[in-house]
Amino acid sequence: MSYITPGQKEWLQMLYNDKTYLEMLESFGTFVEKKVLPAELDTEVHRAKNPLSEIKSILKDKNRFDWETIEQSINEIKSQQKIPEEVYQQIVESGLVGMTFSEELGGLGLPYPLFICFLETLGKASPSIGVRYAISNTVCEGLRFNHEAGDLSDYCLATLKQIIFGEKLAAFCLTEVSASGSNIMQEMTTRAVSNSNGNGYILNGSKFWITNAETANVYAIFARTSDDNSNGISLFLVERETPGFRVGQVFEKRVVENSSLGELVLKDVEIPMQNRVGNVGEGMRYAIRMLNSGRITIAALATGLAQRAFEEFLENAVEGKKAGQKHLIEYDRTKARIAELSMEINAARDMTLRAAWLKEQFDLDPDNQNLLWSYVIASNNAKLKASLIAQKSCDYLIKSWGASSVVKENRAMKHYLDSWLYYFGEAVPEVLENTIAHMEIKKYKSAKGL
Ligand SMILES: Cc1cc2nc3c(=O)[nH]c(=O)nc-3n(C[C@H](O)[C@H](O)[C@H](O)COP(=O)(O)OP(=O)(O)OC[C@H]3O[C@@H](n4cnc5c(N)ncnc54)[C@H](O)[C@@H]3O)c2cc1C
Structure with a gap:
């Protein structure tokens, strides 16, 4: 039985009548069923086990009861609850990440509905892995639009290409703890002010409930640049290693347990002007x-x-x-x-x-x-x-x-x-x-x- 739902294939046939797209979807479905689904199920099986009995049996097997062995056992158990890195690598290699972007940007120039069929298939096996790439794609889509409008800096364009190529993973950072997520544009408190030389910005504040908090390399952060109601927010790219930026709390959660959800803390994070996406206030x-x-x-x-x-x-x-x-x-x-x-x-x-x-x-x-x-x-x-x-x-x-x-x-x-x-x-x-x-x-x- 195919992992692909007939409705997905019918839509592709209706839109494109191209056998290649159907074959690509089938082969992605087989990959998801054979690699992603078992990896996700495996983490579920290990999470369902009682960790104390697990540690007990590891210690018994090793016949050692010192702190170092206990710590090693905990790490062993934790690693069994994680999707192996090679699965993420294989997803990147499958072409999913950059498939809809133009070849000029390093993508494959494939139709967006095909990507959406791929995502449905991935989401069927693992919502956690699905949302990891969906969020990164959301950031790329925004940057692509700026690029086509001609207002993307060289740095932002280079970053966009790295994400499309699968070299970097992005996070979309809008929500804050002190505000209702639904009303964030009005209540946003994270601020960006020009630095003393006028050639960059200094960001202060925090973001909450951010997917890919620990796993992203680059963060698309919305921050207030003025108190203007409709033109007071700007968008910035912040690299993980930037001084003053750190991942704060990482939430233990009951939903999408294989996805990282956390807090981002920005304390006097100084970034060059070219890290601003597009125009100020937009x-x-x-x-x-x-x-x-x-x-x-x-x-x-x-x-x-x-x-x-x-x-x-x-x-x-x-x-x-x-x-x-x-x-x-x-x-x-x-x-x-x-x-x-x-x-x-x-x-x-x-x-x-x-x-x-x-x-x-x-x-x-x-x-x-x-x-x-x-x-x-x-x-x-x-x-x-x-x-x-x-x-x-x-x-x-x-x-x-x-x-x-x-x-x-x-x-x-x-x-x-x-x-x-x-x-x-x-x-x-x-x-x-x-x-x-x-x-x-x-x-x-x-x-x-x-
Ligand atoms: C697993 C997960 C991943 C997430 N990842 C990200 C991420 O990557 N980046 C990011 O920026 N955010 C992320 N979020 C945050 C998400 O965008 C917010 O949860 C969402 O915007 C809702 O905001 P809130 O949780 O503050 O709820 P609120 O906005 O406070 O809403 C709570 C409740 O209030 C009521 N309510 C709110 N507004 C209205 C209204 N206008 N009319 C009537 N009733 C209303 C509704 O009943 C609603 O359910 C994530 C959240 C979760 C749970």
Whole structure:
């Protein structure tokens, strides 16, 4: 059975009718199933074990009980809970990271909807690995836009190429601890002021809930450059080794456990002028632009998780769980749930790939206002739909397992916990609804000449 969902292939056929893309997706699916999925499952198995019994048995095997051996045992256990570096390396080698960017930038010049199909597939096996690359891609998309607008410095362009090439990983750093993430543009406190020579900036503040906190090499940091309501934020690239910059708390969490989530602390971080992305005061616009494409990537990952939970639900209902001598599938309520999930997951995928196609059209015609509205509505629609159906799919899977869903070894609860990344990440439903309504009203008024 292919790891690729028929709906993904049908979309590619509809859009391109090119066998090469189908083959690329199939071969990526095989790689994900054979390499990424087992690596993710392995970390789950090790996390489900009791660490104290694990240490006890390692010490017993080694017949040593000194501090050094205890520490070595802890590190051994921790390393078993991590995705091996070679898996990340293989993902980079698969071409995923730079596939949609132009050859001039070091990419492969492939269609964005194909990338979105790849991401759905990756998200099906590992939401943690999926979000690692989705976030880095979000940063690249923003930088690419600046490059095409002709306002990207040589340093930022070189960094963009390094990320596309897989030499660097990026983090998108907007949220702060003292503010509501949904209202961050108004409440942002991280500041950037010109240095005494006027040839750079000094950044102070902190960022919270940042994906890739420990794993990134370069951080796209939004900071206040003035108190102006709409033009007060600018965007900067900060390298990991910059003096004054450090990774603060790293959060132990129950969602996407293989992804690094943490705090970034900036204390008198001095960076050259060329680290500023684009123009001063346009950070809010850049963030929205990045989030427009970023939300499509989250929708793709959420669709992948929804599909995974759906497949496990089907397996459990058809071949596994019984109630009163009958498999769950024999009950009408189960069939209704299957029908509901089938319809909603297909809808989520259709909306995600339509948004991906609209994004590509908008990239070709960036001054087309109507196209922009359609693209933004589609991107927000897709993220809203896919994040909610991912939760529902996992919820039905848990219910199908009954009490056995609550033990650590059962994956259903893990899927459900992972689905909260897609609920919160890159905006909560209320914010998406506000954006969709705002855009629809704009479209309406424009059509009516109001
Ligand atoms: C796993 C994970 C990874 C993340 N990665 C990143 C990252 O890489 N970079 C980054 O910058 N951020 C990241 N975030 C932060 C994320 O973007 C925020 O969680 C999100 O923007 C919501 O902000 P908040 O958590 O502060 O919730 P809030 O904005 O405080 O919202 C909490 C609740 O308040 C209500 N609410 C908020 N606004 C409205 C409204 N307008 N109308 C009605 N009700 C409302 C809703 O019920 C909402 O659920 C990550 C978060 C998670 C969980």
